């Protein structure tokens with residue numbers, strides 16, 4: 546990966562009461578969408594908070610667009626980052642969407658008022674309502690509209706879909722895809738929604754119990770593992786590294802989980818085995834195997 550980096554994390558650690566997050570080592574290339582996935586409490590939001598500097602790591606170093614910062618992020622870097630957090634800013638609670646937007650426009654030199662207006666209309670967000678009187682979904686829509694209008698170089702999204710109805714959520718995915726086409730933006734998003742990963746992500750970062758298990762190109766995960774039902778003696782195959790799991794369903798009938806299409810071809814050509822059924826594993830199944838220690842080969 547020799548591209549310019551939007552973000553680089555080196556041995557970053559944050560100690561929480563019940564769990565230590567890290568050490569996190571990541572290199573996020575510019576101009577791509579990276580999805581942070583992992584179970585509840587695995588550390589995704591903590592990592593995002595450290596990227597916005599709302600949380601200071603206990604150890605390690607973070608570089609934004611190649612620059613590091615010991616204290617608060619300098620305005621020059623801050624103005625290139627937009628963040629939609631799980632919990633919106635309390636400071637903006639008593640402002641209307643219009644007031645909050647005009648305040649944000651001061652901070653973001655590339656603020657695009659026309660885009661803001663268009664998105665607010667499209668998302669049907671009330672403009673003159675105080676933000677704390679909006680529904681959860683309305684406020685979220687304002688947050689996303691304002692984040693996109695800031696024309697950031699780095700857009701950080703924590704659970705985009707939270708509180709959104711499915712129609713607006715789909716529109717937002719399209720808006721994000723359009724932003725990727727129009728601008729050189731990097732998006733890093735924490736999500737539980739597989740469809741979001743499927744539609745948007747270029748890379749997947751898997752976080753489990755505070756540890757980053759790795760970063761993989763999403764397209765390489767598709768078709769990386771297969772379920773194969775076979776009849777016959779599997780003895781000679783059990784030592785093969787491509788065989789991830791072998792479960793006996795009934796005598797001489799096995800369900801195999803295998804890596805590598807070529808290996809599946811070998812099974813199909815074996816004289817001792819009859820291959821009954823095959824299917825490529827779904828993305829979530831591949832991620833589950835990864836959590837269980839079977840990391841994808843091409844990362």
Ligand SMILES: Nc1ncnc2c1ncn2[C@@H]1O[C@H](COP(=O)(O)OP(=O)(O)OP(=O)(O)O)[C@@H](O)[C@H]1O
Nearest residue numbers: 561562563564583584585586587588589590591592
């Ligand atoms: N403000 C806080 N103070 C102390 N510990 C916290 C705080 N916020 C989160 N934690 C702890 O840090 C760990 C990671 O939490 P985090 O919110 O980063 O996980 P997550 O992957 O984003 O979870 P979820 O998917 O549920 O949003 C958890 O053990 C959590 O209890």
